[in-house]
Amino acid sequence: xxxxxxxxxxxxxxxxxxxxxxxxxxxxxxxxxxxxxxxxxxxxxxxxxxxxxxxxxxxxxxxxxxxxxxxxxxxxxxxxxxxxxxxxxxxxxxxxxxxxxxxxxxxxxxxxxxxxxxxxxxxxxxxxxxxxxxxxxxxxxxxxxxxxxxxxxxxxxxxxxxxxxxxxxxxxxxxxxxxxxxxxxxxxxxxxxxxxxxxxxxxxxxxxxxxxxxxxxxxxxxxxxxxxxxxxxxxxxxxxxxxxxxxxxxxxxxxxxxxxxxxxxxxxxxxxxxxxxxxxxxxxxxxxxxxxxxxxxxxxxxxxxxxxxxxxxxxxxxxxxxxxxxxxxxxxxxxxxxxxxxxxxxxxxxxxxxxxx
Amino acid sequence: xxxxxxxxxxxxxxxxxxxxxxxxxxxxxxxxxxxxxxxxxxxxxxxxxxxxxxxxxxxxxxxxxxxxxxxxxxxxxxxxxxxxxxxxxxxxxxxxxxxxxxxxxxxxxxxxxxxxxxxxxxxxxxxxxxxxxxxxxxxxxxxxxxxxxxxxxxxxxxxxxxxxxxxxxxxxxxxxxxxxxxxxxxxxxxxxxxxxxxxxxxxxxxxxxxxxxxxxxxxxxxxxxxxxxxxxxxxxxxxxxxxxxxxxxxxxxxxxxxxxxxxxxxxxxxxxxxxxxxxxxxxxxxxxxxxxxxxxxxxxxxxxxxxxxxxxxxxxxxxxxxxxxxxxxxxxxxxxxxxxxxxxxxxxxxxxxxxxx
Numbered sequence: 172x173x174x175x176x177x178x179x180x181x182x183x184x185x186x187x188x189x190x191x192x193x194x195x196x197x198x199x200x201x202x203x204x205x206x207x208x209x210x211x212x213x214x215x216x217x218x219x220x221x222x223x224x225x226x227x228x229x230x231x232x233x234x235x236x237x238x239x240x241x242x243x244x245x246x247x248x249x250x251x252x253x254x255x256x257x258x259x260x261x262x263x264x265x266x267x268x269x270x271x272x273x274x275x276x277x278x279x280x281x282x283x284x285x286x287x288x289x290x291x292x293x294x295x296x297x298x299x300x301x302x303x304x305x306x307x308x309x310x311x312x313x314x315x316x317x318x319x320x321x322x323x324x325x326x327x328x329x330x331x332x333x334x335x336x337x338x339x340x341x342x343x344x345x346x347x348x349x350x351x352x353x354x355x356x357x358x359x360x361x362x363x364x365x366x367x368x369x370x371x372x373x374x375x376x377x378x379x380x381x382x383x384x385x386x387x388x389x390x391x392x393x394x395x396x397x398x399x400x401x402x403x404x405x406x407x408x409x410x411x412x413x414x415x416x417x418x419x420x421x422x423x424x425x426x427x428x429x430x431x432x433x434x435x436x437x438x439x440x441x442x443x444x445x446x447x448x449x450x451x452x453x454x455x456x457x458x459x460x461x462x463x464x465x466x467x468x469x470x471x472x473x474x475x476x477x478x479x480x481x482x483x484x485x486x487x488x489x490x491x492x493x494x495x496x497x498x499x500x501x502x503x504x505x506x507x508x509x510x511x512x513x514x515x516x517x518x519x520x521x522x523x524x525x526x527x528x
Numbered sequence: 529x530x531x532x533x534x535x536x537x538x539x540x541x542x543x544x545x546x547x548x549x550x551x552x553x554x555x556x557x558x559x560x561x562x563x564x565x566x567x568x569x570x571x572x573x574x575x576x577x578x579x580x581x582x583x584x585x586x587x588x589x590x591x592x593x594x595x596x597x598x599x600x601x602x603x604x605x606x607x608x609x610x611x612x613x614x615x616x617x618x619x620x621x622x623x624x625x626x627x628x629x630x631x632x633x634x635x636x637x638x639x640x641x642x643x644x645x646x647x648x649x650x651x652x653x654x655x656x657x658x659x660x661x662x663x664x665x666x667x668x669x670x671x672x673x674x675x676x677x678x679x680x681x682x683x684x685x686x687x688x689x690x691x692x693x694x695x696x697x698x699x700x701x702x703x704x705x706x707x708x709x710x711x712x713x714x715x716x717x718x719x720x721x722x723x724x725x726x727x728x729x730x731x732x733x734x735x736x737x738x739x740x741x742x743x744x745x746x747x748x749x750x751x752x753x754x755x756x757x758x759x760x761x762x763x764x765x766x767x768x769x770x771x772x773x774x775x776x777x778x779x780x781x782x783x784x785x786x787x788x789x790x791x792x793x794x795x796x797x798x799x800x801x802x803x804x805x806x807x808x809x810x811x812x813x814x815x816x817x818x819x820x821x822x823x824x825x826x827x828x829x830x831x832x833x834x835x836x837x838x839x840x841x842x843x844x845x846x847x848x849x850x851x852x853x854x855x856x857x858x859x860x861x862x863x864x865x866x867x868x869x870x871x872x873x874x875x876x877x878x879x880x881x882x883x884x885x
Contacts, residue, residue, distance in 0.1 A: 232589060232795060234788035287885050290878065292649065292682075292809055299803065300810030325649075326877040388877070406876045407884060431591035435792075438589060442795050445802040446656065452649055453657030453866075456873035470876070478884050509810075516813035517882065519763040519827070520683040520745070521647065525879040527764060527835050528644050 213243025322416030322447030327408030330385030353410030567624035570600025679773030679804030684765030687742030710767025
């Protein structure tokens with residue numbers, strides 16, 4: 172508690188009044204100092220470095236009027252306390268993903284990703300042009316927090332396994348680190364889902380405490396060395412088909428900004444939203460090749476009947492989430508309505524093009 | 529000529545020195561007035577309105593220090609003179625697509641789209657994280673012009689036809705508006721490609737001057753009323769799998785900006801790059817439903833053997849473009865190397881997910 176109070180005071184105290192002249196433009200006014208707490212290990216590829224880029228971009232576009240200092244998980248506060256810290260104003264910004272707050276706001280999971288749900292392009296279209304972002308803002312409003320989409324992992328890999336998955340029977344008793352809705356699906360398929368922070372995956376897998384884990388995709392998974400702890404690398408990632416990463420902003424801190432800085436902050440998030448997704452797109456294949464060619468990783472497709480079972484269970488789980496409370500129902504209706512529309516369009520555009528090219 | 533000189537002077541003369549106080553922040557300095565000429569009909573859905581949004585965003589993020597006035601095709605200059613106008617400095621910015629300048633720079637076509645080439649996500653990943661944007665900048669450098677990706681149509685529709693395409697024979701003698709590399713492919717398949725500005729498509733199709741035309745996709749095509757001039761609407765758009773729209777900026781005008789405004793201009797382009805693509809994603813299906821349900825449009829898939837033939841010819845045409853000059857070869861090698869990589873990754877991620885979900 173004392174530590175948090177100290178941080179809060181330090182944060183307020185950091186607002187200074189110096190000024191730097193840019194060529195031909197002079198900014199008079201206070202320099203604003205923000206803290207960004209994140210759920211990622213400091214400088215972790217794409218996830219952590221993307222948060223760093225977001226901070227830098229805000230500073231550069233504002234000509235130094237806002238400076239944002241980024242903290243890795245555990246530096247100021249533990250990963251899963253990021254939302255609370257931003258809500259209280261201990262930090263003005265956070266970077267993570269909405270499903271981490273499901274203990275507090277169950278329906279927030281819709282704003283990260285849903286098993287067998289929309290991919291990155293579809294999620295972003297829903298958020299910006301389908302009413303998703305407005306619902307997300309309403310969801311965080313009671314906590315004094317404003318969300319923005321700020322990155323996307325794209326379709327993830329199904330994960331790392333020390334047991335082969337050849338049929339639905341192989342899911343029975345499978346002890347797998349798979350959080351959120353995907354974990355609930357695995358449980359209904361007979362497995363035992365567990366949740367662990369990213370930093371503990373390697374050891375848990377290596378020691379046999381878990382049989383399998385999902386994380387993100389080749390580029391991120393290689394960085395954690397998961398290939399040294401598991402034999403099989405399965406695709407596709409049915410459980411997280413396009414996970415939105417989020418920036419969260421303390422509303423009071425945001426409202427205190429002049430209008431142009433508010434617009435800069437919001438649009439910096441938009442830039443990073445695209446950039447992180449594209450960085451994953453660009454870097455995953457080289458990492459996959461390293462995993463296969465250098466580390467002899469056995470890359471396998473989940474069998475069709477396993478995917479079919481997981482899909483049926485996913486629909487159950489998502490519908491149950493929608494039934495939890497009226498807010499969840501409202502978000503689900505919007506999500507599902509948009510998904511139905513966009514999937515019909517993608518059937519004759521993006522999807523078929525992948526198949527005929 | 530006289531008209532252009534007048535415009536140029538007006539543009540320079542518009543730099544005023546007034547100042548508006550934002551809350552707590554005062555900007556002293558010149559107000560910059562830019563013109564943006566575009567290849568699109570004024571306020572045309574997504575294409576024209578996206579250019580408007582780009583202009584507004586630059587103004588808002590710069591707190592009014594730059595104001596950008598947008599001109600539709602033909603308002604200041606004809607559509608296909610946009611590049612020259614920006615190169616000369618008649619306008620400081622332009623919005624269009626790189627393949628429009630193929631008469632001047634043949635290899636620029638790689639920066640728009642290539643038949644059977646990369647989709648929107650892949651193109652953007654190549655541009656930002658695979659060296660594409662640097663090559664694009666080098667390509668325009670001799671003209672004093674700087675490019676930025678600023679929108680994407682995503683996979684287009686194959687187009688509107690008054691003849692059914694049931695086999696490769698039906699391409700023989702087909703008179704179709706299809707510009708660029710796609711047109712060259714059609715020609716080799718026995719058809720007659722023609723080029724016409726968007727505004728002339730309806731009449732040409734209606735009068736039978738052409739048998740078919742491609743344009744963009746349901747949302748844009750509905751706006752042009754093309755369903756009133758043709759019977760069949762074919763997919764998928766093999767010829768433009770993810771057309772990058774571009775902002776071009778006069779280098780001298782850009783270099784004269786203070787650093788923070790340069791970063792604002794570049795990042796406003798990035799924001800609009802994502803936004804336009806997502807707006808198409810969100811709006812195409814509702815337009816498709818209107819076309820099918822209200823206007824009884826007959827939506828058809830191109831037969832597999834037709835697509836196979838067009839694909840084989842596309843590879844020929846793209847390879848020939850690569851052989852035109854060393855610059856084209858260098859761009860092709862970069863494009864093709866990245867495409868090979870990213871397609872391998874998408875085979876086990878985005879593509880397979882579309883197929884199993």
